[in-house]
Amino acid sequence: MTTPQPIRTIVDVIASPGFGGFFFDDQAAIKAGARRDGAAYHGTTLTPGYNAVREPAESVSIQLVLDDGYVATGDCASVQYSGVGGREPRFHAAELAEAIETRLGPLLHGLEVASFRTAAEKTEAAINSIEGLGRAAAYGVSQALLDAAAHTAGHHLMARVIKDEWDLPGDLAAVPxxxxxxxxxxxxxxxxxxxxxxxxxxxxxxxxxxxxxxxxxxxxxxxxxxxxxxxxxxxxxxxxxxxxxxxxxxxxxxxxxxxxxxxxxxxxxxxxxxxxxxxxxxxxxxxxxxxxxxxxxxxxxxxxxxxxxxxxxxxxxxxxxxxxxxxxxxxxxxxxxxxxxxxxxxxxxxxxxxxxxxxxxxxxxxxxxxxxxxxxxxxxxxxxxxxxxxxxxxxxxxxxxxxxxxxxxxxxxxxxxxxxxxxxxxx
CATH class of the missing domain: 3.20.20.120 (Enolase-like C-terminal domain)
Structure with missing residues (x-):
């Protein structure tokens, strides 16, 4: 007999700005001939959202506080060349963190997290209803939801949640x-x-x-x-x-x-x-x-x-x-x-x-x-x-x-x- 999963819900959403692992680069400016100077670039920005050709990459750390006290985590991030090739503009971490806490957080209070896919879809709908959040926010919050689902399942292995919820055959395996x-x-x-x-x-x-x-x-x-x-x-x-x-x-x-x-x-x-x-x-x-x-x-x-x-x-x-x-x-x-x-x-x-x-x-x-x-x-x-x-x-x-x-x-x-x-x- 399968033991039913406990019902776990979100009681609070905490967000804090941080660094990404490299830089945000204005690809259009680099292709147009921005001059490299050590780790910096000199030139005129061409992509909206950039104040310099190269800017420190930013992130926003998400912490979902669950009703049993567990804190599930994920990080909002964007790619190095944000704003080109159909991608969303680069985000600014302090602004995004505040919006997640004050505007998204109240919409997630009480959300059940046992089913990752269900919680992710509901959260994405909430994010899409708030102007200015976008995919970076969805990326970070969904990571935390996967963490929360693994915790609720009792094994805390996020890969196993994916295997189970998508009904994927075979064992977990290393990849190149x-x-x-x-x-x-x-x-x-x-x-x-x-x-x-x-x-x-x-x-x-x-x-x-x-x-x-x-x-x-x-x-x-x-x-x-x-x-x-x-x-x-x-x-x-x-x-x-x-x-x-x-x-x-x-x-x-x-x-x-x-x-x-x-x-x-x-x-x-x-x-x-x-x-x-x-x-x-x-x-x-x-x-x-x-x-x-x-x-x-x-x-x-x-x-x-x-x-x-x-x-x-x-x-x-x-x-x-x-x-x-x-x-x-x-x-x-x-x-x-x-x-x-x-x-x-x-x-x-x-x-x-x-x-x-x-x-x-x-x-x-x-x-x-x-x-x-x-x-x-x-x-x-x-x-x-x-x-x-x-x-x-x-x-x-x-x-x-x-x-x-x-x-x-x-x-x-x-x-x-x-x-x-x-x-x-x-x-």
């Missing part, structure tokens, strides 16, 4: 982690190789000079990575996937043409061999539908040439509906699911499962600009849904994000195995 170098594109690659990260290096290829005429600079970089892997692991026991995020710069160098972009990608593929090559956002369009058309044409052209380069959709894939449209159009091999962009994390789960259903690889991404708490929570989504790869986040120092995500994954898997060995059944 991928690292991002940030602007330290060489030393951080060495760290990744030494730690044998399955997917490297991201690379932050966000300016034309990093691609170079006909892709020569990027080809040189890819060749260096391949050679460095061989130098540091001479027994060839380690063969990571190469994943490069190029922010549309390859297409820009190719004059926006499909054929020219395919030419550069094939040269990169030859340089990377025998590593599998994945290219994120190879070409940029002005809106979602044009992006899908361009990615579809590029993917078709590559396949007609016999290329095995895998394309990753990123820009304009900001909602579960966007992800669905990319997946069903055959426009891409994988989709970067940037968790803050989707708002409430139940949409992230749905988007991942939609990718699986249509034979597209889901990448559980996010951003360097979020927090340790949001990274740990979304790690549970990754191991519950079996994503193709999962971002080591937050920050651009690499080591810290790898530690946070990997350790949380291993803790959850070990605890799940321990409880099964002890004869405990997930509730």
């Amino acid at each position: 982690v991928y690292g991002q170098t940030g602007e330290d594109r060489y030393d951080n690659v060495d760290k990744m190789i030494l730690k044998q990260v399955p997917v490297i290096p991201h690379g932050l290829i966000n300016t034309p000079d990093l691609v170079g005429p006909n892709g020569r600079a990027l080809t040189t970089y890819v060749t260096w990575i391949k050679d460095r892997v061989r130098e540091i692991t001479p027994d060839h026991s380690y063969l990571p996937v190469m994943h490069l995020d190029v922010y549309g710069m390859v297409g820009l160098e190719a004059g926006g043409t499909i054929f020219g972009t395919a030419d550069i990608l094939q040269r990169l593929e030859m340089a990377a061999a025998p590593h599998q090559l994945r290219i994120e956002h190879p070409i940029h369009a002005a809106n979602r539908d044009e992006q899908i058309c361009m990615m579809s044409a590029l993917r078709s052209e590559l396949r007609s040439r016999g290329s095995r380069v895998q394309l990753i959709a990123d820009e304009w894939a900001n909602t579960a509906d966007d992800v669905h449209r990319f997946a069903t159009a055959g426009a891409t091999d994988l989709i970067q699911i940037k968790t803050p962009d989707l708002g409430s994390i139940h949409h992230t789960v749905d988007a991942i499962l939609d990718c699986h259903a249509h034979g597209v690889g889901p990448i559980l991404g996010g951003t360097c600009a979020e927090t340790d708490r949001s990274a740990r929570t979304t790690t549970h989504i990754g191991i519950a849904t079996g994503v193709t790869q999962m971002l080591a986040k937050p920050g651009m120092g690499f080591d810290e994000g790898l530690m946070i995500v990997t350790n949380e994954m291993n803790r959850a898997l070990r605890l799940d195995a321990y409880r099964k060995a002890a004869g405990e059944q997930p509730q």
